[in-house]
Amino acid sequence: MNDVSSVAATPASRLTTRAVAVLLGVALMAATAHVAIPVPGTPVPMTLQPLGVLLVGGALGAALGASSLALYLALGVAGLPVFSPYGGPGGLLSLVGPTGGYLLAFPLAAAATGYIAGEGRATLRVAAGALAGLLLIHLGGLAQLALLTGSVREAAVLGTWPFLLGDLGKLALAIAVLRPSIPSLRARL
Secondary structure, three states: OOOOOHHHOOHHHHHHHHHHHHHHHHHHHHHHOOOEEEEOOOOOOEEEEHHHHHHHHHHHHHHHHHHHHHHHHHHHHHOOOOOOOOOOOOOOHHHHHOOHHHHHHHHHHHHHHHHHOOOOOOOHHHHHHHHHHHHHHHHHHHHHHHHHHHOHHHHHHHHHHHHHHHHHHHHHHHHHHHHHHHHHHHHHH
């Protein structure tokens, strides 16, 4: 039997497919990080990264989504220019700066999004997964900024309130993209 379906089912080809999916997730995150706008009055830029996290986690599932975001962080810490150019000094220092909490929350947010969204057959599950992922990103950012400023209130003023409206739009877009695509994407992984 030499048809394409028998080749696609081999363990080596499945591993290759998953590795490529993880790398595509990293590439998507690097691209979304560079769609960045400085926000006056805050050290945190507005980026498309939250959308990227939700898409990677939802599309790849919990394990592969978290792996993709962990690799993204490792590449950024190693000095590759994958983090937002407005988010800090780059490299390891980005993780201890004002945007570090968001970055560190990305793998967990991707895992939660993928896990809760499940196989994507129920719109409510996809929405709950995306919302959980977005909340985890904001909690990570809020925690880091609270440590840096010494105030949860100031942290929310700097890193949560200015981004809520935009992030609600990203949430709606993630749900709209993920709901119809998760079943077919996950079937290939």
